[in-house]
Amino acid sequence: MFVLVNLKTYPCDPVAVAEAVRDVNETTDARLAVAPQAAHLERVAETGVETWAQHVDPIDYGSNTGHALAESVAEAGAVGTLINHSEQRLKLADIDGSVQAARRADLETVVCANNPAQIGAAAALGPDAVAVEPPELIGTGTPVSQADPDVVEDAVNAAAGVDSEVSVLCGAGISTGDDVVAAGELGAEGVLLASGVAKADDPTAALEALVDPL
Numbered sequence: 001m002f003v004l005v006n007l008k009t010y011p012c013d014p015v016a017v018a019e020a021v022r023d024v025n026e027t028t029d030a031r032l033a034v035a036p037q038a039a040h041l042e043r044v045a046e047t048g049v050e051t052w053a054q055h056v057d058p059i060d061y062g063s064n065t066g067h068a069l070a071e072s073v074a075e076a077g078a079v080g081t082l083i084n085h086s087e088q089r090l091k092l093a094d095i096d097g098s099v100q101a102a103r104r105a106d107l108e109t110v111v112c113a114n115n116p117a118q119i120g121a122a123a124a125l126g127p128d129a130v131a132v133e134p135p136e137l138i139g140t141g142t143p144v145s146q147a148d149p150d151v152v153e154d155a156v157n158a159a160a161g162v163d164s165e166v167s168v169l170c171g172a173g174i175s176t177g178d179d180v181v182a183a184g185e186l187g188a189e190g191v192l193l194a195s196g197v198a199k200a201d202d203p204t205a206a207l208e209a210l211v212d213p214l
């Protein structure tokens, strides 16, 4: 299972969480990675953890003030990027452009979507993976894999119907090892989570509990 920890703009210490992700990654067969804010990418990548960006824009080098250029994100140490997170929604054409920009910079891509129909559309753009995250469950601690298993299964089927090479993650409310196991049983190849680790008093303990049953 792939466990991708999104730090959003939570007021956590990104380097401390990155070190926890790096260290727990050494103890498990699961693949763990962390997605800090753009301003923290370089410091996080220096810890040796697998580092992801939270967003890249559908742009190339040039006059694009305030945008995230895929090449710069890669130079800062990211190996992948989220695209179209529920908190950073893009138009379809811009999702497509961001996937292409990421590919140009050799970044792995996870395109997020709200529901199975959007997952099908996202899969058609040829990312490495898609992630279904019902917005109403994000940050609630109510795990999508247990509260709304149909949405995960339907997303897995929607992606498979479009492109069987695109793997499916799920996210929203994931915080325990049981939630991750449930996601795997529904066909997800990984989970995307945030508050369960970024807001934990002890991120190492939270991560250990997440991967324990895997």
Ligand SMILES: O=C(CO)COP(=O)(O)O
Pocket (backbone or CB within 6 Å): 006, 085, 133, 137, 138, 139, 140, 141, 171, 172, 173, 174, 192, 193, 194, 195, 196
């Ligand atoms: O948005 C999410 C991950 O990108 C999910 O957030 P939570 O894990 O806090 O529900």
